Amino acid sequence: MKRILIVGASSAIAMACARIWANQGDELFLVARDVEKLDQTAEDLRARGAKAVTSHCMDATDIAAHALMLEKALTAMRQIDIVLIAHGSLPCQKDCEQNVEVALREIANNGTSVIALLTLLANQLEEQRCGSLAAISSVAGDRGRPSNYVYGAAKAAVSTFCEGLRPRMYKVGVHVLDIKPGLVATPMTQGLTLPKALVSTPEKVAKLIVRGIENKRATIYTPGFWGIIMLIIRSIPQTLFKRLNF
Amino acid sequence: MDPLLSWGRYPRVPQIAHACRWRGQALDSLQDIVHFHGSTLPFGNGRSYGDSCLASSNQVLDLRLLDRIIHVDWQHGRVVAEAGTTLGEILSISIPNGWFLSVTPGTQFATIGGAIANDVHGKNHHLRGTFGNHLLRFGLQRHDQPMLCCSRTENADYFAATIGGLGLTGVVTWAEIQLMPIQASGIDSTATRFGNLAEFFTLSAEHDHKHEYSVAWVDCLATARQAGRGVFIVGDHTKYGPLEVDRRTKLRVPATPPFSLVNNWSLRAFNVAYWHKHSDRPRNQIGSYDSFFYPLDRFVNWNRVYGRKGFQQYQCVIPSGVAEVAIQELLARIAASGQGSFLAVLKRCGNSASPGLLSFPLPGVSLALDFPQKHALHPLFERLDDIVREAGGRLYPAKDAHMSGSDFRRAYPAWERIEALRDPILMSRFWKRVTT
Numbered sequence: 001m002k003r004i005l006i007v008g009a010s011s012a013i014a015m016a017c018a019r020i021w022a023n024q025g026d027e028l029f030l031v032a033r034d035v036e037k038l039d040q041t042a043e044d045l046r047a048r049g050a051k052a053v054t055s056h057c058m059d060a061t062d063i064a065a066h067a068l069m070l071e072k073a074l075t076a077m078r079q080i081d082i083v084l085i086a087h088g089s090l091p092c093q094k095d096c097e098q099n100v101e102v103a104l105r106e107i108a109n110n111g112t113s114v115i116a117l118l119t120l121l122a123n124q125l126e127e128q129r130c131g132s133l134a135a136i137s138s139v140a141g142d143r144g145r146p147s148n149y150v151y152g153a154a155k156a157a158v159s160t161f162c163e164g165l166r167p168r169m170y171k172v173g174v175h176v177l178d179i180k181p182g183l184v185a186t187p188m189t190q191g192l193t194l195p196k197a198l199v200s201t202p203e204k205v206a207k208l209i210v211r212g213i214e215n216k217r218a219t220i221y222t223p224g225f226w227g228i229i230m231l232i233i234r235s236i237p238q239t240l241f242k243r244l245n246f
Numbered sequence: 247m248d249p250l251l252s253w254g255r256y257p258r259v260p261q262i263a264h265a266c267r268w269r270g271q272a273l274d275s276l277q278d279i280v281h282f283h284g285s286t287l288p289f290g291n292g293r294s295y296g297d298s299c300l301a302s303s304n305q306v307l308d309l310r311l312l313d314r315i316i317h318v319d320w321q322h323g324r325v326v327a328e329a330g331t332t333l334g335e336i337l338s339i340s341i342p343n344g345w346f347l348s349v350t351p352g353t354q355f356a357t358i359g360g361a362i363a364n365d366v367h368g369k370n371h372h373l374r375g376t377f378g379n380h381l382l383r384f385g386l387q388r389h390d391q392p393m394l395c396c397s398r399t400e401n402a403d404y405f406a407a408t409i410g411g412l413g414l415t416g417v418v419t420w421a422e423i424q425l426m427p428i429q430a431s432g433i434d435s436t437a438t439r440f441g442n443l444a445e446f447f448t449l450s451a452e453h454d455h456k457h458e459y460s461v462a463w464v465d466c467l468a469t470a471r472q473a474g475r476g477v478f479i480v481g482d483h484t485k486y487g488p489l490e491v492d493r494r495t496k497l498r499v500p501a502t503p504p505f506s507l508v509n510n511w512s513l514r515a516f517n518v519a520y521w522h523k524h525s526d527r528p529r530n531q532i533g534s535y536d537s538f539f540y541p542l543d544r545f546v547n548w549n550r551v552y553g554r555k556g557f558q559q560y561q562c563v564i565p566s567g568v569a570e571v572a573i574q575e576l577l578a579r580i581a582a583s584g585q586g587s588f589l590a591v592l593k594r595c596g597n598s599a600s601p602g603l604l605s606f607p608l609p610g611v612s613l614a615l616d617f618p619q620k621h622a623l624h625p626l627f628e629r630l631d632d633i634v635r636e637a638g639g640r641l642y643p644a645k646d647a648h649m650s651g652s653d654f655r656r657a658y659p660a661w662e663r664i665e666a667l668r669d670p671i672l673m674s675r676f677w678k679r680v681t682t
Contacts, residue, residue, distance in 0.1 A: 036270060040314055047315035048339055187267055
């Protein structure tokens with residue numbers, strides 16, 4: 001039985017992971033913004049076999065609220081074996097280009113709020129000297145592209161942060177996982193026209209995440225073929241890259 | 247998202263899916279689609295065969311993501327779940343706790359919403375009736391009022407109209423169902439060959455009431471002395487053994503072939519092989535519930551083997567008194583046409599009345615066959631319809647893509663009550679076809 005903290009628990013990928021853990025009889029502490037969605041998710045996980053489910057309402061960009069959330073999680077579970085940070089939003093790039101406030105809000109939502117949570121929770125896991133910290137970044141963080149570089153920049157910050165945090169935590173027995181999903185059919189991507197062959201489901205991605213945590217992987221692309229796609233995209237020389245529009 | 251088709255992929259009218267992800271959003275989603283497209287229809291997991299799950303506007307409200315369990319009571323075997331939850335998902339949590347679906351159709355990929363809308367039945371219809379007989383209550387979202395809770399006592403008219411109501415009375419967002427207790431998850435089954443229809447009727451009369459489940463396969467291509475031969479199968483939940491959720495690896499049909507792989511050659515070979523696979527003496531075995539109830543679920547997308555044109559299922563039920571004669575005639579007609587089905591299924595339906603107004607089963611015998619879609623089906627189906635009409639039987643809307651409006655209205659006189667309670671913004675291709 002593991003004790004698991006999930007931030008962004010009503011997101012499709014987080015929910016799919018939570019169902020796998022509930023099925024295994026793990027204990028869950030769910031954090032999300034919307035009380036109703038949180039309650040419906042919690043009911044579902046209890047029925048699917050979770051040992052216990054506690055929910056906590058919090059906006060992840062409200063940094064001041066993080067400490068209280070951790071305190072509640074520790075009261076409920078005493079220790080944390082797995083942290084999954086899954087909240088995020090896919091902004092409209094055009095809006096971000098026109099409006100600095102929108103751009104910074106998206107950076108806060110996808111980047112700084114995650115870094116704030118990782119900082120706080122890393123210290124808790126460091127004290128425990130055990131556990132896994134997993135954060136969902138994105139393949140979009142691998143290279144800035146004109147179509148979504150604000151989102152990409154925020155996710156790149158999370159990935160780089162994880163890369164540095166990992167060796168620090170390794171020495172105290174804590175595992176850090178950077179999860180880079182490709183295109184997944186979720187509410188976040190609803191309404192976008194996506195190349196069908198490249199789109200995965202939240203359930204498939206969740207399986208890979210749960211396995212990645214079990215196997216203490218450093219970085220995973222979900223599904224794995226995105227590793228190859230991003231390798232190709234990263235190796236496009238600047239002279240060509242700056243002429244592309246994708 | 248990919249456009250959706252019905253299970254038979256005929257008629258081929260791709261549906262645009264509008265996903266509803268939270269039950270509180272059902273009303274907003276409904277109104278959104280109606281605002282842009284005029285009308286819609288709730289869509290579950292697309293297991294209806296014909297056009298009853300296709301919206302006349304081709305814009306469906308996709309409820310598959312409403313798949314949360316809301317409450318479980320293992321003391322009394324009751325589950326409250328969202329409408330998009332599949333029957334297989336219910337089994338995966340109920341079996342370890344010693345409960346099974348009171349009624350299950352031949353696929354576990356149907357959703358609870360779909361099971362209600364078609365008032366599905368299973369191999370134990372002779373004992374337990376339809377899915378609707380075990381439905382305690384559900385939430386119904388209509389476009390112009392807050393969510394209604396419907397049961398036998400509360401909003402009883404909507405309760406009756408929605409069971410078998412083909413998704414037209416509103417969107418079922420959640421439901422509470424009564425499960426039945428089991429001691430173990432295995433099925434103890436006995437298969438007996440029969441040489442002709444008369445033998446089937448004798449076997450069925452003798453054994454049905456002694457067993458929870460009963461069904462028969464008929465070789466629909468056999469003619470002359472072999473006509474009406476088949477295999478009669480009864481089963482019961484085992485008393486001893488583990489309570490295990492079956493997790494067989496699922497196989498996929500990787501692509502849709504340009505033409506049907508089901509043709510006269512493959513059908514004949516299959517039917518002969520199936521007959522000879524069973525020995526001439528009754529054979530008893532204990533197997534998993536999965537292979538007993540859901541043999542075809544092993545092949546995800548098995549409907550693809552019928553090729554791009556798709557297929558139609560012909561399922562009718564014939565009242566007891568004339569069942570033997572009429573089914574004999576139906577089988578003769580089909581065998582003579584040379585078109586036929588991998589598995590022609592015979593099943594005796596019991597007397598228990600469903601609370602639903604438009605429920606398909608009636609006391610008698612039901613026959614179901616799958617046919618690859620081709621032009622020659624039309625005259626054959628007309629002939630079969632004549633026989634069914636004369637026998638006072640009826641066809642199953644969940645499987646149908648052809649029945650005439652007059653046949654439907656004659657066989658389901660309660661249709662006008664459904665029409666009166668229909669949410670005016672919900673309209674299927676089937677309903678439009680048979681009521682106008």
